[in-house]
Amino acid sequence: MFQACNDSNEWPFPTVARAAAAATPDLVIHVGDWHYRENACPAGNAQCAGSPCGYGWDAWEADVFAPAEPLLRAAPWIVVRGNHESCNRAGQGWWRFLDPRPLAPRQDCNAAADDIVGDYSEPYAVPLGTGRDADTQFIVFDSSLVGVLPLPSDDAMHVRYRRQYEKAFALAGRWPNAFFMNHHPVLAFAPNPAKPDAPYPGNGALQSVLNGLQPTVLFPPNVKALLSGHIHLFEVVSFSTPQPAQFVSGNGGDWIDTPLPIPLAPGVVPAPGTVISGIVATNRFGFMTMERDGARWRMIAHDRDGTPQISCTLQERQASCVPEPR
DSSP states (O other): OOOOTTOTTTOOHHHHHHHHHHTOOSOEEEOSOOOOOOSOOOTTOTTTTTOOOSSSHHHHIIIIITTTHHHHHHSOEEEOOOGGGSTTTTHHHIIIIIOSSOOOTTOSSOSGGGHHHHTOOOOEEEEESSGGGOOEEEEEOOOTTOOSSOOOTTSHHHHHHHHHHHHHHHHHTTSSEEEEEOSSOSSOOBOOTTSTTSOBOSOHHHHHHHHTTSTTTOSOTTEEEEEEOSSSSEEEEEESSSSOEEEEEOOSSSOOOOOOOSSOOTTOOSSTTOOEEEEEEEOSSEEEEEEEETTEEEEEEEETTSOEEEEEEEETTEEEEEEOOO
16 A cells, blocks of 8 residues: 555645644654655556655655654654564664664664664653652653564563563653553554454553553553554543553544444453443544643544544543534
């Protein structure tokens, strides 16, 4: 599939970036998958004709830095690594353009023999506020290389992710509230075109690691919500069991997924031991905003032009969502 980057209806990322910038954010979060122009546009395809391709600056500029310029100027960013930025894809650009830390030896994705280093990075925390107001932080976790199927406990990836989750949870435990951010949703659904009524559940590989640390609940109690991308939808799943609410904001400008089958069929859950209390989703292009209101947060899904579509309130681990009046 080739990105229709010459068609503003099919690739509205520049429009979305301008609308998000017009909202005058204090902080911008991108939940991964930055680079899509990997292969040359096929001859005769007018929707991508003339587009640069590959992993050099010209493709990165066209995909990210030129269309996002208004939003890059609007506020600081927190960046999450997606599977498109693994070493066998756009990892070199990830380490040079986006990751906030100094480039470490063997972590540049230049040599395939070093990918075991370059495909992973340590979690880190970004605090919100200072002094007495500093009770909330974002935890950034690199899941770029993960697959889908559960991982045996002696698998090298399982061992590595377990160690990184332990570090991430230690960081999260320093303050009362944390938003956990990684690219692949642990507790959300993905459309299944072959079986529209049976969507794919959350990421089985990450669930298998988390179950060894926090059985069934998966995340420690001070993790209030999960923020992810990967699925090309806006989606919110909340639970009557004690798992944190999962937000997916993956509808920012690339091609869009088919809708989820809501209401879900009985017994359909994103992970064993979960009971869903509410789910909303839309496959309209757009972006999400977050605004704090005391102990609560208000999340709003906007369309590509910035018009509110769905409003959610998050308190503790519970999200309650309703359509915005029109």
